[in-house]
Amino acid sequence: MTSGPEVRDNSVEDRFELFVDGNLAGIAEYQDTASERAFVHTEVFSHYSGKGYARLLVDAALDNTRQQGFGVLPLCPMVRHIVESEPEYLALVPAWARGRFELPQ
Template identity: 40%
Template structure:
């Protein structure tokens, strides 16, 4: 699977999968990134791709030294299931 990238022009994290793109929209706050929406193309759902996307996005956010604010239900659930990111929650 491809690496998650930060498409700053569109304010979203992206993951290429089989010619499609899963993405997580975000907006910036002071020292935090608010993930507002995640979307996986219908044909790719149910395969853990959104989780890979969020995991990659969190790695990029952590590398930048920012906190994350979950602005969508999927990210709220992901963070609840992955306490290793608790230090990042803003």
């Protein structure tokens, strides 16, 4: 029996984990401050690449981050690309940080 992809927040490891059929398929690492979550590295393991899992992982991580009330600092290029392309996620980046990441104000 196979199961669909699932994203979990592993706060002990400071990362979101993507599981596909019960196997760890990717991670989105973060570092929290009092009010922001800095995404520092995203990786989907080679066996799972090219299947849209990176987008699913980052979307779930950003949605969870919004629900937890954190702002987003997109240090990771993959997270930055998605934040830049989606107004709902761009709104999560504090105004003071948008210039630093060359994001629209």
